[in-house]
Amino acid sequence: MSARARTQVPELARRSFVRTVRQPAQVVPAITFPLFLFAINAAGLDSAAELPGFPAPDYLTFILAVPFLQAGLFAVAGLGADLARDIETGFLDRLSLTPLSRSGLVSGQMAGTIALGVVQAVVFLTIGLAAGASFDTGAAGVAVLILLEIAIVFAFGLIGITAAFRFGNGEAVQGLFPVLFIFLFLSTMALPADLIEQDWFRTVATYNPVSYLFDGVRSLFYGGWDPAALAGAFGVAAGISAVFLPLAVRALNARVVRT
Amino acid sequence: MSERERAASIEVEGLVKQFKKGPRAVDGIDLHVEPGEIYGFLGPNGAGKSTTVLMLTTLLPPTAGSARVAGWDVAREGARVRESIGAALQEAALDPFLTAREHMRLQTALHGVPKSERVRLGDELIERVGLAEAADRKVKGYSGGMKRRLDLALSLVHGPRILFLDEPTTGLDPQSRASLWEEVERLAREDGVTVFLTTQYLEEADQLANRVGIIDRGQIVAEGTPAALKAQIGEPSLEAVPAEPEQRDAMAAVLAPFASDGDCVHHERGSVGVRLRGGDAALAEVVRALDAADVAVTSLQLHAPTLDDVFLAKTGRSLEGSGDGDGDGEDLDGDRPDGAAARPAGAPA
Amino acid sequence: MSARSRSVALGVAWRGLHNFFGNPSLVIPAVMFPLFFFAAFAGGLSNVANVPGFDFPEGYTTFQFVFVLIQASAFGGVFTGFAIARDFESGVGRRMLLAAPNRRALLGGYALVAAGRTVFVWALLTALGLLVGVEIAGGVAQVVGMYALAMLMTLTALLWAAGIALRFRSLQAGPLMQTPVFLIIFIAPVYVPLNLLTGWVHAAATVNPITAVLTAARDLIAGVPADVALAFGAALAMLAFFAVWALRGLRRAEAAGG
Ligand SMILES: Nc1ncnc2c1ncn2[C@@H]1O[C@H](COP(=O)(O)OP(=O)(O)O)[C@@H](O)[C@H]1O
Ligand SMILES: [Mg+2]
Numbered sequence: 076m077s078a079r080a081r082t083q084v085p086e087l088a089r090r091s092f093v094r095t096v097r098q099p100a101q102v103v104p105a106i107t108f109p110l111f112l113f114a115i116n117a118a119g120l121d122s123a124a125e126l127p128g129f130p131a132p133d134y135l136t137f138i139l140a141v142p143f144l145q146a147g148l149f150a151v152a153g154l155g156a157d158l159a160r161d162i163e164t165g166f167l168d169r170l171s172l173t174p175l176s177r178s179g180l181v182s183g184q185m186a187g188t189i190a191l192g193v194v195q196a197v198v199f200l201t202i203g204l205a206a207g208a209s210f211d212t213g214a215a216g217v218a219v220l221i222l223l224e225i226a227i228v229f230a231f232g233l234i235g236i237t238a239a240f241r242f243g244n245g246e247a248v249q250g251l252f253p254v255l256f257i258f259l260f261l262s263t264m265a266l267p268a269d270l271i272e273q274d275w276f277r278t279v280a281t282y283n284p285v286s287y288l289f290d291g292v293r294s295l296f297y298g299g300w301d302p303a304a305l306a307g308a309f310g311v312a313a314g315i316s317a318v319f320l321p322l323a324v325r326a327l328n329a330r331v332v333r334t
Numbered sequence: 335m336s337e338r339e340r341a342a343s344i345e346v347e348g349l350v351k352q353f354k355k356g357p358r359a360v361d362g363i364d365l366h367v368e369p370g371e372i373y374g375f376l377g378p379n380g381a382g383k384s385t386t387v388l389m390l391t392t393l394l395p396p397t398a399g400s401a402r403v404a405g406w407d408v409a410r411e412g413a414r415v416r417e418s419i420g421a422a423l424q425e426a427a428l429d430p431f432l433t434a435r436e437h438m439r440l441q442t443a444l445h446g447v448p449k450s451e452r453v454r455l456g457d458e459l460i461e462r463v464g465l466a467e468a469a470d471r472k473v474k475g476y477s478g479g480m481k482r483r484l485d486l487a488l489s490l491v492h493g494p495r496i497l498f499l500d501e502p503t504t505g506l507d508p509q510s511r512a513s514l515w516e517e518v519e520r521l522a523r524e525d526g527v528t529v530f531l532t533t534q535y536l537e538e539a540d541q542l543a544n545r546v547g548i549i550d551r552g553q554i555v556a557e558g559t560p561a562a563l564k565a566q567i568g569e570p571s572l573e574a575v576p577a578e579p580e581q582r583d584a585m586a587a588v589l590a591p592f593a594s595d596g597d598c599v600h601h602e603r604g605s606v607g608v609r610l611r612g613g614d615a616a617l618a619e620v621v622r623a624l625d626a627a628d629v630a631v632t633s634l635q636l637h638a639p640t641l642d643d644v645f646l647a648k649t650g651r652s653l654e655g656s657g658d659g660d661g662d663g664e665d666l667d668g669d670r671p672d673g674a675a676a677r678p679a680g681a682p683a
Numbered sequence: 684m685s686a687r688s689r690s691v692a693l694g695v696a697w698r699g700l701h702n703f704f705g706n707p708s709l710v711i712p713a714v715m716f717p718l719f720f721f722a723a724f725a726g727g728l729s730n731v732a733n734v735p736g737f738d739f740p741e742g743y744t745t746f747q748f749v750f751v752l753i754q755a756s757a758f759g760g761v762f763t764g765f766a767i768a769r770d771f772e773s774g775v776g777r778r779m780l781l782a783a784p785n786r787r788a789l790l791g792g793y794a795l796v797a798a799g800r801t802v803f804v805w806a807l808l809t810a811l812g813l814l815v816g817v818e819i820a821g822g823v824a825q826v827v828g829m830y831a832l833a834m835l836m837t838l839t840a841l842l843w844a845a846g847i848a849l850r851f852r853s854l855q856a857g858p859l860m861q862t863p864v865f866l867i868i869f870i871a872p873v874y875v876p877l878n879l880l881t882g883w884v885h886a887a888a889t890v891n892p893i894t895a896v897l898t899a900a901r902d903l904i905a906g907v908p909a910d911v912a913l914a915f916g917a918a919l920a921m922l923a924f925f926a927v928w929a930l931r932g933l934r935r936a937e938a939a940g941g
Contacts, residue, residue, distance in 0.1 A: 276727050
């Protein structure tokens with residue numbers, strides 16, 4: 076990073092973080108909604124842990140992985156909506172007139188979103204542990220969990236960036252949400268793959284990349300260190316990023332056409 | 335030409351912007367702005383003002399032609415151009431959730447102002463545009479005038495020699511407008527900043543600009559100092575209001591022979607206007623003719639030529655109500671109707 | 684109901700249904716969300732039926748079908764509340780208030796809209812359900828009873844949302860209409876029967892009137908009705924309560940001049 080970018084990126088990240096936390100209507104649901112679903116599902120499906128072969132010590136520990144991925148969805152929605160608004164209001168033009176590089180622009184916004192994702196992860200972990208979830212991998216596991224959250228937010232955030240630059244308006248970006256929601260649901264979100272009875276669902280869940288993210292997050296909570304599961308999760312995050320980074324760059328270059 | 339002077343001029347030759355799926359918004363314009371000058375770019379909605387500003391500020395690549403701003407080529411030396419200019423684009427582009435001070439902090443950092451100076455410079459500019467009291471309030475609660483002033487202050491953080499203002503006073507109340515004019519004048523007079531300002535208001539061009547370029551449908555139709563432009567027109571115009579609105583046509587028929595260009599203009603407010611051949615002297619004759627034709631009049635006014643008359647003479651339409659190129663006057667405030675959104679998609683890289 | 688009121692109600696209903704069916708961005712989510720929830724819950728969680736103590740006789744697909752039916756019905760009411768808010772935001776609501784001699788007829792019209800939307804979603808959901816093996820063991824009267832309970836959920840949710848919409852008269856109140864309904868529906872035996880719930884959810888679900896409705900609806904489709912009267916009692920009590928709430932909202936809107 077150039078000396079110039081070293082001041083620019085943190086300032087942009089700060090702005091992106093500050094503007095988000097100043098909109099309670101954006102932040103409060105982003106934290107409470109996943110926690111509510113967690114509470115409902117942990118209690119409502121508590122008995123599922125009695126199924127033969129259920130891997131986790133209890134359902135609460137199993138389902139705690141969900142909020143960590145919902146934070147990723149929030150990254151798409153939040154980052155996408157913020158950028159779309161900047162395009163609509165002309166703020167992007169203002170930024171384009173400064174000696175800020177395109178990569179600096181995107182890194183700044185992304186850094187702010189990642190900071191928010193880390194805050195979310197810490198909140199979810201704290202509340203989950205307080206509610207009685209197990210966590211087998213200790214302090215190192217917490218560090219890896221945060222890293223994985225960063226990778227997930229980064230990957231999903233690129234999808235949001237691509238959509239924002241491509242469509243340039245907030246509503247179109249929001250339209251992406253249901254699609255991602257479907258990916259989330261048709262996965263191993265609620266039960267591990269080998270306990271899913273319906274063949275079509277098991278097949279979809281097995282090949283759904285989101286399931287790998289779940290498996291990776293869960294491996295830190297129970298069953299001891301599982302390098303394969305972690306590699307799978309980081310691999311999927313890297314894969315999504317590898318697909319969407321060039322798309323995001325293309326959409327950005329088409330949008331910011333300054334000479 | 336000295337380096338300093340060269341550093342603050344604008345030279346444009348044959349500049350064209352053809353939108354891929356849209357109009358030829360700028361259709362070959364030439365213009366020259368001297369260092370330290372306030373240049374008013376006057377035209378109705380959709381005339382191509384913003385498109386011109388976007389090209390001159392390097393945010394939109396031209397389709398053809400060339401432009402040098404501060405001596406740098408806008409198409410090839412974009413970064414150099416941006417270093418030399420400040421711009422407040424249409425619709426103050428601010429973040430509603432940040433305060434003025436936070437905007438300053440971001441803007442100074444992005445421009446690479448040394449850390450030790452950022453706060454001082456930010457405070458000074460905020461003070462200068464009269465926002466010191468509101469500096470720690472979120473922009474969300476600002477009035478239109480406050481936003482425009484903050485926008486202006488932000489465009490000044492890197493000490494630009496040339497300033498672009500795209501319709502800086504549209505939608506402002508008269509007081510806010512006056513205070514913005516004052517600030518712009520001061521920048522030009524005291525700091526020698528060259529100002530390129532677009533406007534739909536003739537009054538603004540007339541009062542503020544040293545020189546005015548009138549743009550319509552992507553082309554410059556007249557250029558010069560306000561006084562020179564008005565002198566070209568010479569003759570005053572007469573505006574008459576019939577006592578009975580139905581008599582408007584009858585009145586027009588009476589007035590037509592007195593018009594220097596043979597044409598009557600029907601104003602929206604119900605009056606009829608002509609450019610009066612023979613000037614003030616013809617007035618008595620007009621009154622007699624109206625009397626003879628039994629057309630009662632509620633008001634009869636003689637106007638010295640205005641920039642609107644210049645526009646009328648050059649385009650055959652009145653500036654007011656001739657929006658968006660085809661004169662249908664729709665979309666009077668919704669400039670760039672498709673938003674900035676559509677722009678780059680339709681623009682060649 | 685006078686002829687005039689009837690024509691007002693029918694006018695509002697026609698307009699609302701016309702808007703709904705003429706607008707894919709309203710129809711598609713209204714249909715897709717229930718179908719998707721059905722697919723996700725019935726498909727993904729069917730193994731839950733093997734948990735010791737799971738005693739619903741017709742299998743997990745049927746168990747979840749009834750839940751999604753109730754949920755979709757309630758949301759048909761909520762989304763019609765969105766339409767009311769939109770109408771009052773745009774000024775159409777004010778015009779209708781001026782035109783209608785008996786303003787309650789407006790609510791009647793919106794109720795018809797909600798009912799029409801819900802029946803449409805039922806048709807698609809039921810067709811899909813039968814296709815993927817929903818078992819209907821109950822007789823005709825029992826199945827009608829199940830749909831009647833669902834319709835009461837639609838109308839109750841509509842009256843709740845209308846009360847909000849008429850007080851705020853802005854679409855910004857959307858989350859306020861939606862979130863409580865979402866919450867109360869999920870604090871019920873969604874995934875497993877009440878006897879398998881534990882802890883705080885069990886305690887909350889036991890007193891939640893939705894639990895009575897949901898359980899009775901499941902019993903009806905299985906042909907083993909128990910506590911149906913309790914369910915109808917609970918549903919009608921909620922309906923009456925929210926009818927008062929909505930009518931008071933209507934008076935607030937009138938006082939504010941629409
Ligand atoms: N991105 C775009 N794509 C297509 N047409 C555009 C675009 N931006 C502006 N235009 C059109 O170009 C013309 C000139 O617009 P503009 O420069 O914004 O006018 P002004 O600023 O004078 O009101 C208008 O007809 C406008 O609709
Ligand atoms: Mg413009």
